[in-house]
Amino acid sequence: MRTLVIDTATEACSVALFDNDQLIARQHDVVGRGHAEHLVRIIASLPDKGRAERIAVDVGPGSFTGVRIGLAAARALAFAWEAQLTGYSxxxxxxxxxxxxxxxxxxxxxxxxxxxxxxxxxxxxxxxxxxxxxxxxxxxxxxxxxxxxxxxxxxxxxxxxxxxxxxxxxxPLHPDAGDYMALPLPFTRLPPSPLYGRGADAKPMT
CATH class of the missing domain: 3.30.420.40 (ATPase, nucleotide binding domain)
Structure with a gap:
């Protein structure tokens, strides 16, 4: 089984492609901003354009925007490829x-x-x-x-x-998608939904 790992929860844009447990492609760039454009280019450059039976995505905590970008890409690809989708911290x-x-x-x-x-x-x-x-x-x-x-x-x-x-x-360290296969199994089974780590900034008016 191939696994595509997507990580945009911090300043890094990190992507890895595995064939079973073997790493076959990886790119890890600290980009700061512009994750969406960078992520599209990276995935397109992977073997078979990153196509995989399973997609793992960093669900946070981290940058609200970064988490949302990674999840949106992972969900779209999982739908298109009929792939399994899972999250990690x-x-x-x-x-x-x-x-x-x-x-x-x-x-x-x-x-x-x-x-x-x-x-x-x-x-x-x-x-x-x-x-x-x-x-x-x-x-x-x-x-x-x-x-x-x-x-x-x-x-x-x-x-x-x-x-x-x-x-x-x-x-100083950023999450590195290339280390995904070293995660203990429980850490690889988070729901593919945002783990923001704190409440929303906006407060309801009273």
Whole structure:
């Protein structure tokens, strides 16, 4: 079975194509903006234009716009190809990449990525198994500085968190679609719907 992996939840536009567990094509670019146009070009450049029996897409948390772009593309392709469609978490994907880069296995991995309104999305995982040590949350940076105790922080929000805390090491990472097959199975079965990580910005009038 071929699997197309689409990740546009952060500043990166990351796409990978697998044949069973074997990676056959990958492109990972930190583009900042313009994900939709970049994503179309990448998928068109893949073998067989990326056609696959299964599509996996990053459902967040992350950029609201980025999450929506990835999901829209994944849903359209899944409909056209009659493919399976599944979601996965941006934070879990970064945790996988972090674990691959460790010199020694750490007891826990804290991942923090850029949110909105001065907040970071974050979650802690067991270093060996990547079992969540708590739910994902969106927390103001100054408050999170007192909560995140791991010496190393991974993700796009790592530098801001380390600066606020005044100690530790920041390891900037974006979700990389090429690491998808290393995700534990439960992380690959999220519903293909947005995982925004916090409530809507707009508040109803009273």
């Amino acid at each position: 941006a934070l879990a994907m970064i945790a996988i990449t972090a674990r691959k880069q460790m010199d020694m296995r750490e007891d826990s991995i804290t991942v923090a990525i850029t949110g909105g309104h001065g907040e970071l999305f974050w979650q802690r995982f067991v270093g060996d198994t990547l079992d969540p040590l708590g739910p994902l949350a969106s927390t103001p940076i100054d408050m999170l500085a007192a909560l995140a105790t791991d010496a190393k922080i991974y993700g796009t929000g790592a530098q801001a968190l380390i600066a606020a805390r005044g100690s530790g090491e920041a390891v």
